[in-house]
Amino acid sequence: MENRKGKAEAFADPMVSYESAKLGIWVFLMTEVLLFGGLFMTYTVFRIKYPELFHQDHLKLNRTFGMVNTLVLITSSLSVAVGIAGIRRGRQALLKVCLVVTMLLGATFLTIKYFEWSDDFARGLYPRTDVFFSLYFVMVGLHGIHVFAGICVMAVMLVMAQRGAFNKAYSTPVEITGVYWHFVDLVWIYLFPMFYLIG
Amino acid sequence: MAAYAKFIAVWAALLVLTVITWQVSYIDLGMMNVVVALIIASVKASLVALIFMHLKYENALVWAFAVFPLFFLTLIIMGTLSDTLFR
Numbered sequence: 001m002e003n004r005k006g007k008a009e010a011f012a013d014p015m016v017s018y019e020s021a022k023l024g025i026w027v028f029l030m031t032e033v034l035l036f037g038g039l040f041m042t043y044t045v046f047r048i049k050y051p052e053l054f055h056q057d058h059l060k061l062n063r064t065f066g067m068v069n070t071l072v073l074i075t076s077s078l079s080v081a082v083g084i085a086g087i088r089r090g091r092q093a094l095l096k097v098c099l100v101v102t103m104l105l106g107a108t109f110l111t112i113k114y115f116e117w118s119d120d121f122a123r124g125l126y127p128r129t130d131v132f133f134s135l136y137f138v139m140v141g142l143h144g145i146h147v148f149a150g151i152c153v154m155a156v157m158l159v160m161a162q163r164g165a166f167n168k169a170y171s172t173p174v175e176i177t178g179v180y181w182h183f184v185d186l187v188w189i190y191l192f193p194m195f196y197l198i199g
Numbered sequence: 200m201a202a203y204a205k206f207i208a209v210w211a212a213l214l215v216l217t218v219i220t221w222q223v224s225y226i227d228l229g230m231m232n233v234v235v236a237l238i239i240a241s242v243k244a245s246l247v248a249l250i251f252m253h254l255k256y257e258n259a260l261v262w263a264f265a266v267f268p269l270f271f272l273t274l275i276i277m278g279t280l281s282d283t284l285f286r
Contacts, residue, residue, distance in 0.1 A: 022257075026264040033268035034275075041276045045283050067221040071214060078210040081251050085202040182251040189243045192217075193236035197224035 018172050025176040029183050036187055039139050046131050057132035066196035069112050076105035077185045080178045090168035099158045106151040113144055136195050146184045153177050209250045216243050
């Protein structure tokens with residue numbers, strides 16, 4: 001087996017190679033669950049300790065912005081899913097369109113976050129304000145870094161797609177990038193109610 | 200076309216659930232607000248994991264890799280709470 005650059009593949013069977021790559025991304029996601037998990041634990045402990053503070057502070061966040069950002073990320077996940085379903089049927093043009101749409105939606109998410117945070121800072125809400133805002137900025141910020149990283153990987157996928165690296169038989173890098181992107185979406189699905197809705 | 204239709208249906212369900220959880224948060228249900236928000240979030244997360252992340256079609260090994268960290272997450276949160284709640 002040779003890959004597209006002519007290097008010897010580590011696996012004789014492309015199916016084994018695909019399954020290994022998939023397990024690899026799930027192992028990475030395990031570490032991600034526990035990275036965010038420690039923060040979720042911290043949130044739970046302080047949420048129970050200071051219910052009144054969390055209630056007062058969560059009213060200072062803009063629920064509508066949070067809701068719109070959730071819709072943006074969910075739609076970006078749809079775009080990734082459609083792109084992958086497309087390339088499995090050999091539709092390279094559809095994949096490229098979907099990658100671009102996903103990157104644009106990711107950028108939209110971060111732009112809305114930028115305006116939200118600017119507004120928070122303008123109202124004197126900083127990570128040092130209190131434990132609610134410490135957790136809010138750290139957890140939402142860490143998630144934002146993941147969105148940014150996802151956009152960068154999507155850009156690499158777009159370049160590879162442009163060079164014709166993917167086809168009906170081979171789309172492993174896009175597939176595992178997709179699993180990562182959906183995971184980032186999944187984390188936001190929890191962050192949104194935790195900070196905006198039930199504080 | 201079946202795959203595209205399935206993804207669009209899941210996407211529509213996620214949009215509807217997001218709007219529902221957003222609207223419900225304006226109604227004061229006391230402690231039930233937390234319960235409802237987390238249940239809706241978990242339904243949404245399950246849809247994303249099962250359909251978008253293809254978990255529904257994966258073998259037992261991938262399932263094991265996906266569920267294993269959730270076990271540890273539960274352990275971390277419950278273990279810590281068993282300390283902080285009863286100090």
